[in-house]
Amino acid sequence: MSKGKGLPSRVLALGATSAIAEATLRPLAESGASFFLVARNAQKLSAVSDDLLTRGASAVTAYVMDLDDTAAHPAMLEKAAESLGTIDLALLAHGVLGEQADAEASYAAAEAILRTNFMSAVSLITWLANYFEASRQGCLAVISSVAGDRGRKSNYVYGASKGALNVFVDGVRNRIDRSGVHVLTIKPGFVATPMTAHIKPNPLFAQPEQVAKDILGAIRKRKDVIYTPPFWAIIMLILRSVPRSIFKKLNV
Amino acid sequence: MARSDSRPRFESWGRYPEMQAEVVPLHWTADYPLAKPPAAKQLVVGAGRSYGDVCLLENGTLIQTLGMDRLLHFDRETGVLRCEAGVTLAQILDFAVPRGFFLPVTPGTKYVTVGGAIANDIHGKNHHVAGTFGHHVLQFELVRSDGNRILCSPTVNASWFAATIGGMGLTGMIAWAEVKLRPIVSRQIDYHGEKFVGIDEFLTLSRNAKAEYTVAWIDCVATGKNFARGIFMQGEHTKEPGELKKSPQPWLSFPFDLPAVALNRFSMAAFNTVYYHKQFPKQKTAKVDYEPFFYPLDSVLHWNRMYGKNGLLQFQNVLPHASGREGMIEILKAITRSGLASFLAVIKFFGDIPSLGMMSFPQPGIMLALDFPIREEVSFDLLERLAKITLEHGGRMYSAKDARMTAAQYQTFYPQWQEFARYIDPGFDSAFWQRVTGRRPIDE
Numbered sequence A: 001m002s003k004g005k006g007l008p009s010r011v012l013a014l015g016a017t018s019a020i021a022e023a024t025l026r027p028l029a030e031s032g033a034s035f036f037l038v039a040r041n042a043q044k045l046s047a048v049s050d051d052l053l054t055r056g057a058s059a060v061t062a063y064v065m066d067l068d069d070t071a072a073h074p075a076m077l078e079k080a081a082e083s084l085g086t087i088d089l090a091l092l093a094h095g096v097l098g099e100q101a102d103a104e105a106s107y108a109a110a111e112a113i114l115r116t117n118f119m120s121a122v123s124l125i126t127w128l129a130n131y132f133e134a135s136r137q138g139c140l141a142v143i144s145s146v147a148g149d150r151g152r153k154s155n156y157v158y159g160a161s162k163g164a165l166n167v168f169v170d171g172v173r174n175r176i177d178r179s180g181v182h183v184l185t186i187k188p189g190f191v192a193t194p195m196t197a198h199i200k201p202n203p204l205f206a207q208p209e210q211v212a213k214d215i216l217g218a219i220r221k222r223k224d225v226i227y228t229p230p231f232w233a234i235i236m237l238i239l240r241s242v243p244r245s246i247f248k249k250l251n252v
Numbered sequence B: 001m002a003r004s005d006s007r008p009r010f011e012s013w014g015r016y017p018e019m020q021a022e023v024v025p026l027h028w029t030a031d032y033p034l035a036k037p038p039a040a041k042q043l044v045v046g047a048g049r050s051y052g053d054v055c056l057l058e059n060g061t062l063i064q065t066l067g068m069d070r071l072l073h074f075d076r077e078t079g080v081l082r083c084e085a086g087v088t089l090a091q092i093l094d095f096a097v098p099r100g101f102f103l104p105v106t107p108g109t110k111y112v113t114v115g116g117a118i119a120n121d122i123h124g125k126n127h128h129v130a131g132t133f134g135h136h137v138l139q140f141e142l143v144r145s146d147g148n149r150i151l152c153s154p155t156v157n158a159s160w161f162a163a164t165i166g167g168m169g170l171t172g173m174i175a176w177a178e179v180k181l182r183p184i185v186s187r188q189i190d191y192h193g194e195k196f197v198g199i200d201e202f203l204t205l206s207r208n209a210k211a212e213y214t215v216a217w218i219d220c221v222a223t224g225k226n227f228a229r230g231i232f233m234q235g236e237h238t239k240e241p242g243e244l245k246k247s248p249q250p251w252l253s254f255p256f257d258l259p260a261v262a263l264n265r266f267s268m269a270a271f272n273t274v275y276y277h278k279q280f281p282k283q284k285t286a287k288v289d290y291e292p293f294f295y296p297l298d299s300v301l302h303w304n305r306m307y308g309k310n311g312l313l314q315f316q317n318v319l320p321h322a323s324g325r326e327g328m329i330e331i332l333k334a335i336t337r338s339g340l341a342s343f344l345a346v347i348k349f350f351g352d353i354p355s356l357g358m359m360s361f362p363q364p365g366i367m368l369a370l371d372f373p374i375r376e377e378v379s380f381d382l383l384e385r386l387a388k389i390t391l392e393h394g395g396r397m398y399s400a401k402d403a404r405m406t407a408a409q410y411q412t413f414y415p416q417w418q419e420f421a422r423y424i425d426p427g428f429d430s431a432f433w434q435r436v437t438g439r440r441p442i443d444e
């Protein structure tokens, strides 16, 4: 990828302390992009800001907030648009895996997962879709998951939050693509990040840098949906095509 | 020595000894101390590029820092880089070389972390002019398992600075450090290689060497008129401005464990002969890229698998100049006699710059490093012999490369060990430290 070519230079990152987000932002920093970073932990966010500045970012604004607080989204987003001038890329990377067992046992636990992964994204995307549609440019990149492709007994609450997100983002794309706005759905498989630190490593695990490369490639090529690493497209094709009568007996 | 269960295991580079521990990846300095404190002892580890057991802790918790890989500040004027301790030297090079800077001191692999480089106070081919890694560390933050954070520099909390540099990770977690890089104008190294035969030729070449980087490869298999033959290598960063781009990613990885028999006396002898004759003329001058000059083995990831499942042992010592010649000859004879030697043997003069770390390995004299395949009894007997010779000649061995020293040997090599022990974090321990303080027997 030639330096900076076809890459966005004014970047809003939501959930900027995510390992996948960090890996995606670093090459952008090296090409001199400016950033508006949003995350809930001030210390972590400051380390990410310092890292991007050191690597070559031309400016970084750090904004600390819990993204579950949807009422506070518009104020934050207006601040982002104002400080960046224009938003070229909005990357949604925040998310929680949650505890499936807790979410099965209590609605409150399930709701918490849905609130962070889906409701907060709906609120952010609603504002961003209107913003991009009006400015007739830009890229909205949303990190979803392969888990949204089919409900599995082992993580269907998280899966449902990502599945709902997929449908929502699809609809937004169909609405604003014609205004010249690029909407990208990113479906990673297993990635070695803090979110999956408790899962025993297996050969399907990818490094965040590898996933980041796919994400940046998809942004440049204006892809609609990507699986990353790409072999997940095949795995999910197979998984989706298992008949329900068999799938319900499987231990996946 | 069979690998029985299939749980993921943290291995040191020698893959010996094998130990079971819980591995907790740490991504943020802010997440230390861990929210769920380890039930037993803990140790913070980096890339596991130490050979023996300094980075192991049986039934303990190993906190691995590779996710702490952020660059926090860089001053283009002074070359001072502040970064988190999990940043590897490879990552520093990727960042610094295009900006015209290089590591002040580098070991024979770039895949070590800054935390590991400080904790073992590593040295490189420029020890005689640059000292150890610790000489280029301006300050760092040490976090104790009780959450106490100690800023350390040669002037602030100086005793903690001295205990932690070369402190084998036992004083707590190094969260971030400031390292002063040195300027370069090109990737290229002005290289000069010269063949020698015998220790005396090596000594003369070393005494007369002028270059910033010097090291010799030595054949530990050849006997008779070829005994102690080798190639004396010198290098300098070229002064001629040239390319400063970052290195490509290595694409070769050793895919599986070679059967233990593959590396034997004959294949080693063949390798050494080919390597010695690779350079045809007695002297050779060339411009070479820094990668093959500093990191000849890094182009094949996981090359340690070549030694098979049994793993490998390293031996590295330094002998004072006064007894160095006789001692090294005795050591080389013991090695050639055993027929166990590897092809990865290097010998070098350490300089006189005193290390800043209380427990640092380098001291003035002649340093030898090499590895052996593990052949049960034979390898252990040989190492025992080499440790004895080192002791008799007033030298010492390097903890980062050791899995077999006895407590008595260690305590003679490092008589200040008890003073150092006062700085150890009460929550920390390592398999190495258990061994050299007589709390863990050496396996037979």
Ligand SMILES: Cc1cc2nc3c(=O)[nH]c(=O)nc-3n(C[C@H](O)[C@H](O)[C@H](O)COP(=O)(O)OP(=O)(O)OC[C@H]3O[C@@H](n4cnc5c(N)ncnc54)[C@H](O)[C@@H]3O)c2cc1C
Residues within 6 Å of the ligand: B013, B043, B044, B045, B046, B047, B048, B049, B050, B051, B054, B055, B065, B085, B086, B106, B107, B108, B109, B111, B112, B113, B114, B115, B116, B117, B119, B120, B121, B122, B123, B124, B167, B168, B169, B170, B172, B173, B174, B175, B297, B400
């Ligand atoms: C091919 C090869 C060549 C080598 N060449 C040289 C050489 O030329 N010169 C030389 O000196 N060494 C050399 N080494 C050894 C290597 O440089 C050291 O063992 C180094 O310490 C490894 O760093 P690491 O990040 O892998 O740390 P690990 O091996 O994981 O750990 C090493 C020690 O550092 C401690 N540690 C790591 N991170 C932290 C932290 N954040 N806070 C506190 N303690 C920490 C650990 O507890 C442990 O005691 C070589 C090794 C290899 C494999």
Ligand SMILES: NC(=O)c1ccc[n+]([C@@H]2O[C@H](COP(=O)([O-])OP(=O)(O)OC[C@H]3O[C@@H](n4cnc5c(N)ncnc54)[C@H](OP(=O)(O)O)[C@@H]3O)[C@@H](O)[C@H]2O)c1
Residues within 6 Å of the ligand: A015, A016, A017, A018, A019, A020, A021, A039, A040, A041, A044, A065, A066, A067, A068, A092, A093, A094, A095, A096, A097, A116, A143, A144, A145, A146, A187, A188, A189, A190, A191, A192, A193, A194, A195, A196
């Ligand atoms: N890792 C995988 O295997 C995988 C696979 C498929 C999809 N994904 C998706 O990839 C995205 C990034 O995850 P990751 O793998 O990079 O893991 P990660 O490093 O744990 O990142 C998740 C980030 O979301 C932030 N976050 C969570 N809730 C938040 C909230 N309410 N407000 C603000 N920030 C919040 C977290 O902040 P804190 O650090 O403060 O908690 C964290 O920085 C997520 O959407 C995840 O679902 C990951």
